[in-house]
Amino acid sequence: xxxxxxxxxxxxxxxxxxxxxxxxxxxxxxxxxxxxxxxxxxxxxxxxxxxxxxxxxxxxxxxxxxxxxxxxxxxxxxxxxxxxxxxxxxxxxxxxxxxxxxxxxxxxxxxxxxxxxxxxxxxxxxxxxxxxxxxxxxxxxxxxxxxxxxxxxxxxxxxxxxxxxxxxxx
Numbered sequence: 668x669x670x671x672x673x674x675x676x677x678x679x680x681x682x683x684x685x686x687x688x689x690x691x692x693x694x695x696x697x698x699x700x701x702x703x704x705x706x707x708x709x710x711x712x713x714x715x716x717x718x719x720x721x722x723x724x725x726x727x728x729x730x731x732x733x734x735x736x737x738x739x740x741x742x743x744x745x746x747x748x749x750x751x752x753x754x755x756x757x758x759x760x761x762x763x764x765x766x767x768x769x770x771x772x773x774x775x776x777x778x779x780x781x782x783x784x785x786x787x788x789x790x791x792x793x794x795x796x797x798x799x800x801x802x803x804x805x806x807x808x809x810x811x812x813x814x815x816x817x818x819x820x821x822x823x824x825x826x827x828x829x830x831x832x833x834x835x836x837x
Contacts, residue, residue, distance in 0.1 A: 693756035697782060709791075717796045724800045727753060728807035739809030741770040741835050747808055748772065758828075768835040777828040780820055790820040793829070801831055811836045 673681065704712035731750050737743040745762050748754050758776040765771060780790050798816055805812040813836055819829035 689752060689756050692752065693778065697779065713791075713796065717799065720796065720800050721803055724753070724804045725807050727751060728804045732808055737808060739811070741766075741768060741812070741833055744805050744808050744812055744833055745770050747804070751804075770833040772831040772833070773827040774829045775826045780828055792821050794819040794822075797829070797831075801833075805833060809835070 673684075676684070700712055700716055703715055728747060731737060731747045732743075735746070735750060737747055741764055745764055748762060754760065756778070758774060758778040758781070760772060760774050763771045763773075780793075783789065783791060794816055797819060798814060801814045805814055813834045815832045815834065817830040817832060
């Protein structure tokens with residue numbers, strides 16, 4: 668089937684196809700990272716992964732903002748996270764807007780970290796990379812948003828895996 672023919676598919680078929688695509692995206696990312704990590708080590712794999720995700724995150728935030736006509740602020744950021752294919756594959760999470768200028772993201776189950784544990788690997792120390800990625804994502808939507816990590820691996824190894832705070836600065 669050609670990409671242009673997708674609009675002709677029934678809604679249920681499109682939803683199933685989207686789930687297959689999201690799963691492929693997640694599996695590809697994981698296999699790519701593990702392959703680079705096995706060949707070059709965690710430090711080099713992380714540096715390359717960081718670079719890739721910074722670019723992907725910015726492109727995704729720009730596309731979501733344009734496609735869904737998202738406004739800035741915390742509300743717009745939380746809407747973008749909800750619509751993000753990246754967050755659809757990440758695992759279970761909860762979002763909370765605690766005030767007009769504050770929001771919280773908690774990762775309740777992290778597929779990447781849990782897969783590493785199942786393979787006998789240590790949790791990935793993701794704080795630095797995720798902080799950069801969240802900052803790029805948030806500030807692409809609204810440059811006034813600041814990101815702060817409350818905790819993340821290796822500080823925490825169970826639910827929630829990590830917690831992120833978003834603050835709209837004046």
